[in-house]
Amino acid sequence: MTFKKCxxxxxxxxxxxxxxxxxIGLFLLSxxxxxxxKVKEISSNEVGAIVEPTTGVDLILSDSAxxxxxxxxxxxxxxxxxxxxxxxxxxxxxxxVIHYDKLTQKEDGTIIADTxxxxxxxxxxxxxxxxxxxxxxxxxxxxxxxxWNSATKKVYSHKNxxxxxxxxxVMNGDDFESDDTFLRPSLKNSKGVFHVDENGAQ
Numbered sequence: 001m002t003f004k005k006c007x008x009x010x011x012x013x014x015x016x017x018x019x020x021x022x023x024i025g026l027f028l029l030s031x032x033x034x035x036x037x038k039v040k041e042i043s044s045n046e047v048g049a050i051v052e053p054t055t056g057v058d059l060i061l062s063d064s065a066x067x068x069x070x071x072x073x074x075x076x077x078x079x080x081x082x083x084x085x086x087x088x089x090x091x092x093x094x095x096x097v098i099h100y101d102k103l104t105q106k107e108d109g110t111i112i113a114d115t116x117x118x119x120x121x122x123x124x125x126x127x128x129x130x131x132x133x134x135x136x137x138x139x140x141x142x143x144x145x146x147x148w149n150s151a152t153k154k155v156y157s158h159k160n161x162x163x164x165x166x167x168x169x170v171m172n173g174d175d176f177e178s179d180d181t182f183l184r185p186s187l188k189n190s191k192g193v194f195h196v197d198e199n200g201a202q
Contacts, residue, residue: 052078057091067105069150070098073116084121091116097125097148099180101136108136108181111146123151135182138166143176153180161187 054076061069073091080087095116099109113127125148133141133155145159154177161176163169163185173190 049079049081052080054078063102066102067100068102069100072096087120089118089120095127101181106136110134111148113146122149124149133182137183139182140164141176141182141185148180150180154178155180155182163187 055074057071057073057076059069059071060067061071073095074093075091077090077092078087079090092115094112094114096112097110097116098107099111100106101108111125111127111131111133113131114129115127117126117128118124119126127146127148129144131141131143131146133146135141141161141163143157143159143161146155146157146161148155156175156177158175160172160174163171165171171187171190173187175188176185178185
């Protein structure tokens with residue numbers, strides 16, 4: 001997978017202890033208290049890590065010259081701890097990911113959320129709060145938690161997920177799992193509202 005386009009600006013900050021991080025976080029994220037608390041929670045054990053704030057992120061990823069992902073976020077904080085395998089990125093002010101079909105190059109899914117976390121070594125994307133995912137058919141999935149493993153091409157959630165099918169069927173349940181196109185979903189403890197065509201049933 002290679003990077004094709006990245007429009008961004010960044011600077012490096014060395015965190016000496018948790019108190020300095022809190023002051024720096026307040027400066028960067030004063031417009032959103034909830035986002036700041038989330039970042040502090042994630043980073044509470046990363047004393048000594050180097051943080052690289054990046055604003056206006058517009059990133060396109062490709063595989064064999066084919067676009068696979070288009071990611072945008074107003075702010076991304078990259079954490080580089082001493083162990084490179086534990087590096088991760090946080091998008092505390094919102095994130096949008098568009099997934100493309102490698103063969104047709106058409107959009108086959110989008111995910112937006114209030115907060116995004118990328119665990120770099122595990123190729124795992126974590127989406128938190130007001131997560132909305134849409135597949136190519138127009139079906140919509142809503143939850144406060146969603147994980148996407150780009151290596152296994154699986155998405156899943158352990159919290160309640162609402163599914164709004166284009167056909168009019170509405171379902172909800174927990175322990176959601178699907179392929180990353182959201183075309184083969186499964187839900188445990190699911191309940192649904194099904195619309196019946198009374199004219200067609202006569």
